Amino acid sequence: MDDALAELLAHVVSLPDHEQVCVLDADGRVLAQDVVSALQVPPQDNSAVDGYAVRCADLVAGVALPVSQRLAAGSSGQSLKAMTLARIFTGASIAPDADAVVMQENCTVQDDGAVRVDAPVQLGQNIRLSGEDVTKGAVILSKGERLTPASLGLAASIGMHVLSVVRRPRVALFSTGDELVMPGDVAPQDMPPGAIYNSNRFFLQTLLKRLGCEVTDLGIVPDNCAATIAALRAASQNHDLILTSGGVSVGEEDHIKSAVQALGHLDLWQVAMKPGKPFAYGWVGQGSALAGGDTSEAGAHFIGLPGNPVSSFVTFLLLVRPFLLKLQGGHTFAHQSIAAQANFTRTRADKRREFLRVRRNATGALELFPNQGSGVLTSVVWGDGLVDNPAGQTIKSGDVVRFIPFAEVLS
Amino acid sequence: MDDALAELLAHVVSLPDHEQVCVLDADGRVLAQDVVSALQVPPQDNSAVDGYAVRCADLVAGVALPVSQRLAAGSSGQSLKAMTLARIFTGASIAPDADAVVMQENCTVQDDGAVRVDAPVQLGQNIRLSGEDVTKGAVILSKGERLTPASLGLAASIGMHVLSVVRRPRVALFSTGDELVMPGDVAPQDMPPGAIYNSNRFFLQTLLKRLGCEVTDLGIVPDNCAATIAALRAASQNHDLILTSGGVSVGEEDHIKSAVQALGHLDLWQVAMKPGKPFAYGWVGQGSALAGGDTSEAGAHFIGLPGNPVSSFVTFLLLVRPFLLKLQGGHTFAHQSIAAQANFTRTRADKRREFLRVRRNATGALELFPNQGSGVLTSVVWGDGLVDNPAGQTIKSGDVVRFIPFAEVLS
Structure with a gap:
């Protein structure tokens, strides 16, 4: 993988x-x-608190000093006169020659308006320096x-x-499968035997939008070679990527592979991961992506996702998402996994690398969804991430495993 | 907090x-x-693979059986005749009387079209049961x-x-502060002394939209009581929440508190957290949110965020986000923190609970942004989360701390 x-x-x-x-x-x-x-942020040295700007050298314990000016945020002050204080508010520029700010909670205002500082003062205290956030x-x-x-x-x-x-990537999306029905087209009680609702379209379109793509939804394409070729050819004219789900397995009802090969070339075919094995990548149209320049005239990338919803979802997050981020010029696109403790046992090792649907419990340990079937979309809704389990590895409760939180890869 | x-x-x-x-x-x-x-998902028992549906009792090692029907996804089959197989594709309904499916990789098709099963077969194998994802x-x-x-x-x-x-919450957003300038209104080289650009508006509006809110942006309101009262009164007519940033500190340049009290009431004032202390909550208008029914006629919730960008950002994630999720009827809204190891030392304990901007390194340990000032927005951009550090606690390298990934609270 x-x-x-x-x-x-x-x-x-x-x-x-x-x-x-x-x-x-x-x-x-x-x-x-x-x-x-x-410019610098902040642009000038300024006060971090509401209080009084002082010249430290002028302060004597117990002695009040008169207030010679008032500095509010957005105003600009004059040099602080010797043996005086300046009233100052959060964010206001420090008066020239003032070298510290005392919080008003540490000052006493006398009846005559003079202010006594009641706490020790350090040079520079409560002054935010110009450029401490951003330098010019x-x-x-x-x-x-x-x-x-x-x-x-x-x-x-x-x-x-x-x-x-x-610019936003332009993605054409379609599903293949004669068994698929669009929600809203047929009521549940009227579904013919063998028919199922198209669910992949809904999460794929939503995931694409979260990644900033413009999506053209081409709906469901019939399970035959001519229709598949026609759909791919049309989509390749004005899209950067054609994303399909279904039709990329090994059965003779799967026409995507031959259709892509008829119009361009297939570069990747099947990936050693579970779920997600029937994954395909290629190019539809003349030339290839690597010809350089704007390739949208010459053709489009092709990615074929498995038809099973969990396989489709997982391969999108782990393979299509990095692809789309790189297509947009992003400089980071790989997901980050973190170490977490398994609170489950998995005694049967798979020969493929597995991505298990899990949920963190209150202690932060991971619980396994009982049915890890690739058609069980409930596992993804229930889970809050995936365990990335190497091929051939069993897991026992307490083992530290690699966890990919959905939150990190869903946008 | x-x-x-x-x-x-x-x-x-x-x-x-x-x-x-x-x-x-x-x-x-x-x-x-x-x-x-x-309905049930899947609606019928169906095949998990491309291959052959069999009656287990009919299989004899080395003996090929004829193919009596073909089952593609979306079609419906007949009872599987004794001593025959059915060609079947992923997702297709299992023929009645078939009790297992053999992957085509484990079968040999003879010249006469009959198929020999080359691997041991278990009852029910490769059959996905009706309702295994969703039961009616x-x-x-x-x-x-x-x-x-x-x-x-x-x-x-x-x-x-x-x-x-x-329905989406309607949120009125404004900032206060005479020092604030909208980006685009004045070029960096023309900024008057003491002026700073309004950055809070930009992340607050974006965060609100990510949470599904309709935002009315009222811009910058001048630092005086009359303007503040006028803005609050107008916004309270047709919004669920008025969200402000700035003007809620203790200085006499801060008019939000008295303006809210003049029009309604203030229920919360200052929170023991760092950054974020000058946080306020109240109600603008007649009555209160708890009167029941649609309260949008009678007034609006008020939340005043601190003016410092980091304080504003952090209080939004930790306090405003849960508020908005509950306002939409959400049943979970608290953030989840996870245990992680600190790769830094913090020797000065604060009397307030602190939220430190940190970033995970390649080993999963947390690095601290050097400047934790509440005006240093760079710390939030650099970081990928917050350490939730209890009041009075120091941290030494290797300590296990509570980590809140931004990914979990940014949408």
Whole structure:
């Protein structure tokens, strides 16, 4: 599976088209260029508290000093006169010559308005230095970084209101399978024998949108070669990726493989993972992704996911997500797994690397969903992550295993 | 802080208005009623593999049997004749009287078309039983559950195309502070002394949207009592929550407290956490949230966040997020922290509970951002979570601490 992921990523050249978007609309997008600060944050030394700016050398225990000026946030002050204090509020620039700020809770205001400092004062205390957050000229966010609420705030803090990001990937999505029925088209009580509802479409479209993609949903394509070829050819004209589910197994009812080969080439076929073995990657159309430049004219990447919902879901998170992040120019895309303790036993080792649906209990140990079948979508809804279990490995209760929280890979 | 959170949540009654949304548009929404299945998933016993359906009793080692029918997904078969096999594909319903499926990799097709089974066969093998994922009548998703890509897929798998969810909270957002300038309004080189860009607006609006809120952005309100009262009064007419940042400290430049008290009441004022102490909760308008029914006519909840960006960000995640999830009728809203090892030392204990910005290193241990100042937004962008450190506690390298990954609380 690691080889498959490496091979998959080796075929991706990030999209060359950039666009300017408002900072408020840039959540989840990937930066197309470094963001460099034209100023210091904070711009001036300023107060961390509400209180009094002082000249430390002037303070004598028990002696009150008059207040010579008032410094509110947004105003600019004058030099602090000797033997006086300045009233100051959080965020206000420090008056020149003041060298500490005393919290108002540590001061007493006398009847005559003079203020006595009641606590020891250290040079520089409660002063936030100019540039302690961002220095002028610093790269605060770098090309390839995926924007988050916090990074949008940071970009705003240096005055950015638009950012240059890579354009959204255009993804064509379809399912294959004559047994599939769209929810809403047929009521549960009217479902013919053997028919099942298409569930993959719903989570795949949602996952694609969370990753910033524009999705064209082509619905369900009939299980025959001509229809599959027609759908692939049409989708390859104006999409970066064609994503399918179903039709990539070894049976003769599976037409995706031959259809992709008829129109382009298949580079990956089956991955040693469970669930998820019937995974395919290729190219539909002339040329290949590695020809360079904007390849959207020449064809589209093709990824075929298994039809079983759990297989489809898991391969999306572990293989398609990194692919789409790299396509957008992202510089990190591999998931991070963390060590956690198993609170279950799995005595049968599988020859494939397994991704087990588990849930953290109150102590942080992992519980196993009882039915790990690849058709049991309930396991994914119930779980809050996957155990990444190496091929050939059994697990006993108390073992430390590798855990991939869904929260880390669902957006 | 735990008391503050409990108090805050005690004031929330979930919104009584429900709406029907398409499954494809329901990501992140909270279910207003249980989802009950009208069918079994899978509907019939079916094959987990491509291969041959058999009657186990008929199999004799080395003896090939003729193929009497072909079962593709979506078709329905007839009873399997004695001493024959049925060609079958993944997902296809099992023929009546067949009691196992053999993978095609374990079979040999002879020249005459008869098929020999080359491996031992167990009763029931490779058959997925009807209802193994969902049984008819089961509650597959319950009221108060927040929808995810997987749960949307599960809802689709039982034929749902619309779901009943709680309506989106309407949130009015504004910042106070005469020092604030909107990015885009003034270029960095033209910023007057003491002025800073408003960064809170950007991450707060983005975080609110991630939580499914409709946001009315009222911009920056001037630092005076009349303007603050006018803004609060207007916002209270048609919003569920008024969220502000800044103006809730103790200084006389802070007008939020008195303005809220003039129009309604303040129930919470300052929380023993760092960063985040100047946090406020109250009600603007007549009555209170607990009067029951739709309260949007009578007034709005008020939450005042600190003006410092890190304080604002952290209090949003730890206090506002649970509030908004409960407002939408969510049944889980507290964050989950996990045990992790500190790879840093913090010798000065704080009298408040601290939330330190940290990042996991390659071994899973936590590194501390060097500047934990509440104005240093870089710490949040750099970090991938918070250490929840109890009041009065020092930390030495190797200690096990409580870690809150941002991924768990950012959506």
